[in-house]
Amino acid sequence: MTNASIATYTIEALSSIRQTAPLIHNITNYVVMNSSANILLALGASPVMAHCRDEVEEMVSYAGALVLNIGTLQPDWIEAMIIAGKAANKKGVPVILDPVGAGATRLRTDAVNTIMRECQITVLRGNASEILSLRSANIKTKGVDSSLELADEMVDVAQAMAQEMKCVIAISGPEDCITDGQRVFRVGNGQPLMTKVTGSGCGLSAVVGAFCATDRSDAAKATAAAFGYYGLCGDLAIEVSDRPGSFAVAFIDQLYATSNEQITERLKVRAS
Amino acid sequence: MTNASIATYTIEALSSIRQTAPLIHNITNYVVMNSSANILLALGASPVMAHCRDEVEEMVSYAGALVLNIGTLQPDWIEAMIIAGKAANKKGVPVILDPVGAGATRLRTDAVNTIMRECQITVLRGNASEILSLRSANIKTKGVDSSLELADEMVDVAQAMAQEMKCVIAISGPEDCITDGQRVFRVGNGQPLMTKVTGSGCGLSAVVGAFCATDRSDAAKATAAAFGYYGLCGDLAIEVSDRPGSFAVAFIDQLYATSNEQITERLKVRAS
Amino acid sequence: MTNASIATYTIEALSSIRQTAPLIHNITNYVVMNSSANILLALGASPVMAHCRDEVEEMVSYAGALVLNIGTLQPDWIEAMIIAGKAANKKGVPVILDPVGAGATRLRTDAVNTIMRECQITVLRGNASEILSLRSANIKTKGVDSSLELADEMVDVAQAMAQEMKCVIAISGPEDCITDGQRVFRVGNGQPLMTKVTGSGCGLSAVVGAFCATDRSDAAKATAAAFGYYGLCGDLAIEVSDRPGSFAVAFIDQLYATSNEQITERLKVRAS
Numbered sequence: 001m002t003n004a005s006i007a008t009y010t011i012e013a014l015s016s017i018r019q020t021a022p023l024i025h026n027i028t029n030y031v032v033m034n035s036s037a038n039i040l041l042a043l044g045a046s047p048v049m050a051h052c053r054d055e056v057e058e059m060v061s062y063a064g065a066l067v068l069n070i071g072t073l074q075p076d077w078i079e080a081m082i083i084a085g086k087a088a089n090k091k092g093v094p095v096i097l098d099p100v101g102a103g104a105t106r107l108r109t110d111a112v113n114t115i116m117r118e119c120q121i122t123v124l125r126g127n128a129s130e131i132l133s134l135r136s137a138n139i140k141t142k143g144v145d146s147s148l149e150l151a152d153e154m155v156d157v158a159q160a161m162a163q164e165m166k167c168v169i170a171i172s173g174p175e176d177c178i179t180d181g182q183r184v185f186r187v188g189n190g191q192p193l194m195t196k197v198t199g200s201g202c203g204l205s206a207v208v209g210a211f212c213a214t215d216r217s218d219a220a221k222a223t224a225a226a227f228g229y230y231g232l233c234g235d236l237a238i239e240v241s242d243r244p245g246s247f248a249v250a251f252i253d254q255l256y257a258t259s260n261e262q263i264t265e266r267l268k269v270r271a272s
Numbered sequence: 273m274t275n276a277s278i279a280t281y282t283i284e285a286l287s288s289i290r291q292t293a294p295l296i297h298n299i300t301n302y303v304v305m306n307s308s309a310n311i312l313l314a315l316g317a318s319p320v321m322a323h324c325r326d327e328v329e330e331m332v333s334y335a336g337a338l339v340l341n342i343g344t345l346q347p348d349w350i351e352a353m354i355i356a357g358k359a360a361n362k363k364g365v366p367v368i369l370d371p372v373g374a375g376a377t378r379l380r381t382d383a384v385n386t387i388m389r390e391c392q393i394t395v396l397r398g399n400a401s402e403i404l405s406l407r408s409a410n411i412k413t414k415g416v417d418s419s420l421e422l423a424d425e426m427v428d429v430a431q432a433m434a435q436e437m438k439c440v441i442a443i444s445g446p447e448d449c450i451t452d453g454q455r456v457f458r459v460g461n462g463q464p465l466m467t468k469v470t471g472s473g474c475g476l477s478a479v480v481g482a483f484c485a486t487d488r489s490d491a492a493k494a495t496a497a498a499f500g501y502y503g504l505c506g507d508l509a510i511e512v513s514d515r516p517g518s519f520a521v522a523f524i525d526q527l528y529a530t531s532n533e534q535i536t537e538r539l540k541v542r543a544s
Numbered sequence: 545m546t547n548a549s550i551a552t553y554t555i556e557a558l559s560s561i562r563q564t565a566p567l568i569h570n571i572t573n574y575v576v577m578n579s580s581a582n583i584l585l586a587l588g589a590s591p592v593m594a595h596c597r598d599e600v601e602e603m604v605s606y607a608g609a610l611v612l613n614i615g616t617l618q619p620d621w622i623e624a625m626i627i628a629g630k631a632a633n634k635k636g637v638p639v640i641l642d643p644v645g646a647g648a649t650r651l652r653t654d655a656v657n658t659i660m661r662e663c664q665i666t667v668l669r670g671n672a673s674e675i676l677s678l679r680s681a682n683i684k685t686k687g688v689d690s691s692l693e694l695a696d697e698m699v700d701v702a703q704a705m706a707q708e709m710k711c712v713i714a715i716s717g718p719e720d721c722i723t724d725g726q727r728v729f730r731v732g733n734g735q736p737l738m739t740k741v742t743g744s745g746c747g748l749s750a751v752v753g754a755f756c757a758t759d760r761s762d763a764a765k766a767t768a769a770a771f772g773y774y775g776l777c778g779d780l781a782i783e784v785s786d787r788p789g790s791f792a793v794a795f796i797d798q799l800y801a802t803s804n805e806q807i808t809e810r811l812k813v814r815a816s
Contacts, residue, residue, distance in 0.1 A: 302574050305574050305575040305616070306575050306576065306578055306579060306742060306743065309575055309742035309743075310741065310742050310788070310789075310792075313739075313740045313741065313742055313788065314740060314788050314789065319742070320645070320648075321573075321574070321575050321615070321616050322616065322617075322645075322649070323616065323618075324616075324617055324618050324619070324651060326619065326651045327617070327649040327650070327651040327652065330648075330649040330650065330651075331648065331649055334648070520789070521789040521790050521792075521793055522789065522790070523789065524787075524788055524789025524790075524792075525785070525787035525788065525789040525790055528740065528787050528788050528789075529787050
């Protein structure tokens with residue numbers, strides 16, 4: 001697949017999001033509830049945050065995608081995530097899982113393993129140390145930030161994990177890597193300054209949900225498009241400001257306003 | 273009442289908020305706690321967020337208004353809302369209820385009905401589908417956004433609800449409608465882009481609380497002034513930016529800095 | 545100590561934060577989780593928010609400082625704060641306590657007293673009425689804002705409290721006051737507009753954590769440097785905007801970008 005065809009795919013997916021405003025049901029952490037909602041709104045989707053076990057099944061029935069995120073975790077939220085995840089599975093609603101801080105504490109690592117045992121995840125998105133912590137217990141993450149560079153061997157691991165877990169593995173890094181176990185998409189868009197704005201990664205997981213809502217047949221390609229568009233908005237925002245406060249504002253503006261021409265010219269997604 | 277007299281009323285209410293900084297006690301959802309606090313601070317009020325049943329009664333005793341909001345609901349919060357609501361009723365503190373997502377899930381619809389059975393609400397503020405869902409079970413909302421246009425027949429329904437519930441019904445929409453069952457205020461200020469910033473509606477409910485704190489004798493007029501001022505700040509902010517990130521920043525600036533002249537010239541509130 | 549030597553100390557502490565990115569473990573209120581994380585990221589530190597009793601001990605083991613904040617309090621959070629505080633004490637990790645709203649409700653005053661009985665706090669940071677409420681029950685705060693001006697007699701009280709509690713007492717006000725019971729640091733940086741941005745005080749407590757992480761031997765001096773730098777960023781941000789929305793954005797930018805020259809020229813910290 002050439003870069004051009006992915007650009008076209010991204011333009012069409014974005015257009016679909018903006019026209020249909022799919023409801024994205026988030027069970028996410030307190031830190032990013034506001035920023036993820038604003039990111040989804042700027043993108044054109046319709047966010048809802050709802051975590052109570054008494055309503056998640058009903059809420060997910062309206063949803064185009066379900067986004068689970070284990071930051072600021074409490075045990076009763078895990079239960080709600082599983083109820084929502086099972087309901088999503090029944091209805092064919094894509095489920096995105098963001099394993100924030102997996103590997104840093106046992107609670108988080110165990111939570112991800114429990115959720116993945118009970119529900120079929122469509123896309124697992126995190127940084128390298130979070131994702132790799134779910135394969136073996138040998139790699140510790142320092143809090144919620146990645147301590148590993150994305151290298152070729154990591155791509156191999158990601159492919160093996162995708163095959164084992166039967167889901168898309170999406171790793172954020174200097175170059176992002178998305179794989180369904182067969183195809184590998186590499187994304188060159190994005191800026192280091194995004195790591196200086198809290199919730200950048202969590203917001204990307206939400207955006208992956210919105211793109212997956214527009215294409216249930218190819219979650220890997222939809223995820224690659226989401227990564228490309230999100231990173232491109234970062235590339236355009238940094239031309240407005242290279243400081244994190246005003247960069248974050250410009251980034252939201254850009255999610256709302258990036259044109260098809262800018263996608264065609266500057267999207268850096270390549271498939272192999 | 274002419275537009276001019278409502279403008280004068282709005283100017284006086286705003287001046288009172290800025291001089292007395294009434295404490296607005298919010299029991300609200302996680303998504304908007306930060307944005308609602310910033311909105312109230314920019315307006316000149318003094319926000320406090322407190323939801324623990326062990327302290328809400330004490331906290332509401334200092335308050336000029338109590339704002340209840342059922343987004344990201346959990347059952348134990350409903351209990352705290354009722355304790356706070358009853359305490360507010362005893363002391364004559366106005367109670368604003370924002371039924372976020374009512375009609376979308378049974379938990380939320382039931383919660384509003386329970387709260388309204390236990391406490392006397394002063395103002396019920398939401399979008400059309402949320403408000404209407406509380407009258408009959410036939411209208412479903414898609415998540416938290418309105419799926420209904422505000423039409424003349426809706427005004428009739430709102431009036432009937434206000435009479436039945438003995439409270440002000442305030443419906444946000446392309447043209448807002450506020451009624452106490454007798455008078456109807458229509459507000460033409462406001463921008464569609466406000467729906468692309470999360471918490472715009474919830475923030476308005478908080479601002480209604482601040483205006484009601486300045487006039488316990490006429491909650492409908494205070495609510496109309498709040499809607500007018502809030503929408504006017506949106507009208508002025510969009511002249512700074514038509515993209516949601518920088519628009520949201522300009523909107524906060526505008527809540528802080530809108531002048532009496534701008535209110536006199538551009539407030540669009542008419543009573544009938 | 546002269547102003548110049550404190551400026552040098554501040555520059556070195558800031559440089560250390562930017563180079564080592566210490567993990568700052570926050571158990572803080574819902575309102576400010578996002579803003580405190582962004583403040584710490586812009587400063588150069590690495591924030592994590594984690595409040596579940598099942599993981600706080602593990603999380604604090606990676607931390608350079610622990611920041612406890614009692615806004616939006618629930619009883620089970622107090623327990624997690626104590627577990628985390630004890631673990632921090634064992635490892636010599638500095639513990640910052642922000643007694644948001646102490647004096648306003650019994651829940652909050654009692655919570656602070658319980659935490660301080662169970663854990664050794666390194667720095668207690670709040671506004672005057674919050675801090676003073678912890679000495680005697682006679683002073684009530686109105687919600688979470690200070691109702692007291694910082695006067696000379698308050699400095700005496702702060703010194704007595706610092707000696708009694710064996711911790712640094714840090715009081716925010718028109719002129720800030722930091723004391724370990726012996727030395728007193730007064731900080732003249734900072735802007736009144738900061739009180740119109742929610743979480744400004746809570747964010748400062750987090751920044752105190754980051755500075756204390758770089759100097760475990762002198763928490764009073766580290767706290768004074770944190771106050772000076774934070775206030776200086778406010779002084780520089782107000783030159784960009786005197787309205788709260790855009791001021792808040794400029795403030796984050798400034799935390800990221802303030803130069804050593806600006807610190808040398810404009811830091812207003814004096815020791816006595």
